[in-house]
Amino acid sequence: MKPTAERHQLQVSDLHAFYGESHILHGVDLVVGRGELVTLLGRNGAGRTTTLRAIMNLVGRRTGSILVNGNETIGMPAHQIPRLGVGYCPEERGIFASLSVEENLLLPPTVRSGGMGLDELYEMFPNLYERRFSQGTRLSGGEQQMLAMARILRTGANLLLLDEITEGLAPVIVQKLGEVLIKLKQRGLTIVLVEQNFRFAAPLADRHYVMEHGRIIEEIKAADLDARKDFLNRCLGV
Amino acid sequence: MTLVFGVPLSVLLGQLLLGLINGSFYALLSLGLAIIFGLLRIINFAHGAQYMLGAFAAFLGLNYLGVNYWAALLLSPLLIGLLGMAIERGLLRRIAGEDHLYGLLLTFGLALIVEGSFVKLFGVSGSSYPMPEALKGGYNLGFMFLPTYRAWVIVAALLVCFATWYMIERTRLGSYLRAGTENPKLMQAFGINVPLLVTLTYGYGVALAAFAGVLAAPIYAVTPGMGANLLIVVFAVVVIGGMGSIMGAIITGLAMGLIEGLTKVFYPEAANTVIFVIMVLVLLVRPAGLFGKEA
Numbered sequence: 374m375k376p377t378a379e380r381h382q383l384q385v386s387d388l389h390a391f392y393g394e395s396h397i398l399h400g401v402d403l404v405v406g407r408g409e410l411v412t413l414l415g416r417n418g419a420g421r422t423t424t425l426r427a428i429m430n431l432v433g434r435r436t437g438s439i440l441v442n443g444n445e446t447i448g449m450p451a452h453q454i455p456r457l458g459v460g461y462c463p464e465e466r467g468i469f470a471s472l473s474v475e476e477n478l479l480l481p482p483t484v485r486s487g488g489m490g491l492d493e494l495y496e497m498f499p500n501l502y503e504r505r506f507s508q509g510t511r512l513s514g515g516e517q518q519m520l521a522m523a524r525i526l527r528t529g530a531n532l533l534l535l536d537e538i539t540e541g542l543a544p545v546i547v548q549k550l551g552e553v554l555i556k557l558k559q560r561g562l563t564i565v566l567v568e569q570n571f572r573f574a575a576p577l578a579d580r581h582y583v584m585e586h587g588r589i590i591e592e593i594k595a596a597d598l599d600a601r602k603d604f605l606n607r608c609l610g611v
Numbered sequence: 612m613t614l615v616f617g618v619p620l621s622v623l624l625g626q627l628l629l630g631l632i633n634g635s636f637y638a639l640l641s642l643g644l645a646i647i648f649g650l651l652r653i654i655n656f657a658h659g660a661q662y663m664l665g666a667f668a669a670f671l672g673l674n675y676l677g678v679n680y681w682a683a684l685l686l687s688p689l690l691i692g693l694l695g696m697a698i699e700r701g702l703l704r705r706i707a708g709e710d711h712l713y714g715l716l717l718t719f720g721l722a723l724i725v726e727g728s729f730v731k732l733f734g735v736s737g738s739s740y741p742m743p744e745a746l747k748g749g750y751n752l753g754f755m756f757l758p759t760y761r762a763w764v765i766v767a768a769l770l771v772c773f774a775t776w777y778m779i780e781r782t783r784l785g786s787y788l789r790a791g792t793e794n795p796k797l798m799q800a801f802g803i804n805v806p807l808l809v810t811l812t813y814g815y816g817v818a819l820a821a822f823a824g825v826l827a828a829p830i831y832a833v834t835p836g837m838g839a840n841l842l843i844v845v846f847a848v849v850v851i852g853g854m855g856s857i858m859g860a861i862i863t864g865l866a867m868g869l870i871e872g873l874t875k876v877f878y879p880e881a882a883n884t885v886i887f888v889i890m891v892l893v894l895l896v897r898p899a900g901l902f903g904k905e906a
Contacts, residue, residue, distance in 0.1 A: 429799075429800045430799075431796055450806075451799035452798075452799045452803055452804045452805060453802070454800075454802075456802045467797040469790045470793060471792070471793055472790055479783070480786055480801065481801035481802065482801065482802055528801075528802075
């Protein structure tokens with residue numbers, strides 16, 4: 374990997390994404406600095422999940438530019454992108470049924486040094502330790518979510534793309550995930566959070582991007598959040 | 612003489628042994644098919660031709676290059692496995708993600724071309740492969756005679772089957788294969804080179820078929836049609852066991868061989884059809900197969 378003086382961990386410019394004939398993203402521009410926690414807000418279908426999937430090259434076709442740690446990835450095969458230090462936690466969590474909890478945890482190859490060890494992860498998520506020999510999909514929804522998070526923390530990825538990690542989970546687990554995110558931020562990890570639960574995301578994030586119809590329509594700093602409350606409520610339809 | 616249900620014990624055991632040997636071949640071949648189907652979602656109709664190629668590689672190697680049986684047991688699967696990888700890279704990859712029918716037609720067509728060419732080159736009657744010296748003869752167990760080579764076939768097939776099972780179910784590489792079978796896209800998002808995994812998996816499945824072909828060479832005639840005849844039964848075995856289950860393929864293969872052997876003793880007329888009757892019954896009761904997961 375070539376060294377880069379860039380401060381930006383992720384820089385997306387004029388990103389278009391297509392599923393077959395459907396044009397989903399219409400020129401997304403966003404920038405995420407090192408150690409920042411940024412959210413993508415918007416209604417269902419605004420293109421937030423597709424933005425993350427496009428960064429991982431999991432959509433049909435994509436054009437524009439996506440720099441990860443200063444490396445252009447638009448022409449890269451999907452399996453090389455994680456090796457730049459990107460960890461992806463998909464909306465459906467993607468726990469493998471044919472693998473045990475521990476096998477799920479050990480599955481993604483290490484992409485950078487400095488990932489968390491198995492002991493450290495089990496300390497952070499004690500439930501996973503207790504159930505490490507269970508089939509991955511026998512876990513509760515909350516435990517599966519923790520497994521999906523823990524899995525990418527082991528690899529040393531320093532840019533995490535997290536898609537709807539609180540969806541459908543009990544408040545106590547959502548709170549636990551919030552604590553985990555704060556810890557990860559303290560460790561200097563960069564996080565892009567797609568989140569429906571605005572009250573979960575608001576106190577954690579440094580900045581928010583608001584998406585609509587496959588575009589970023591607004592960027593809001595954490596400090597300006599109160600002043601823009603009305604605008605947000607209108608955009609998110611809550 | 613001891614009789615079991617009116618049949619001499621030695622006849623019964625003899626047929627069971629034959630059944631176990633057939634079962635070993637069923638297990639090796641259906642295992643390869645199951646692995647390939649699991650990751651590639653392709654029903655590999657070229658499997659019989661690849662089994663035949665394995666036997667022919669051993670036969671030609673011996674006659675033209677002086678490669679002995681033991682070396683052929685290693686080299687033939689390697690060679691045919693590499694050929695399989697080339698087929699995956701050059702042909703199968705292009706139809707990945709399309710309907711099952713395309714893969715089925717493509718591999719079936721390949722099998723016809725290969726088998727047809729071999730008939731043209733070597734004729735239909737086939738040739739015999741000499742039994743390796745060390746495996747000639749046999750043991751008199753008192754109640755029956757056990758030919759050494761047949762015992763070796765069972766041991767070698769079981770070893771390879773269980774080593775494969777262990778590799779898939781208990782190792783890191785195997786966890787990639789299992790996970791890739793479930794969700795190849797997500798595997799890419801973890802940085803795993805899934806296209807390479809697919810190539811290697813197809814190569815390994817093909818190598819298993821070639822290995823079975825070398826094992827078969829000294830006991831069956833080496834003919835261009837040897838695989839096509841066997842493959843029909845093997846597909847029935849796979850349907851009974853359930854596509855995509857590793858242990859299911861091994862156990863069903865052995866069990867069907869034994870059942871076939873028993874049928875030869877008690878009702879020989881049905882010996883060639885019993886597996887298909889079982890297939891029909893299984894499909895009626897458990898459409899996904901005995902070990903398959905309901906879709």
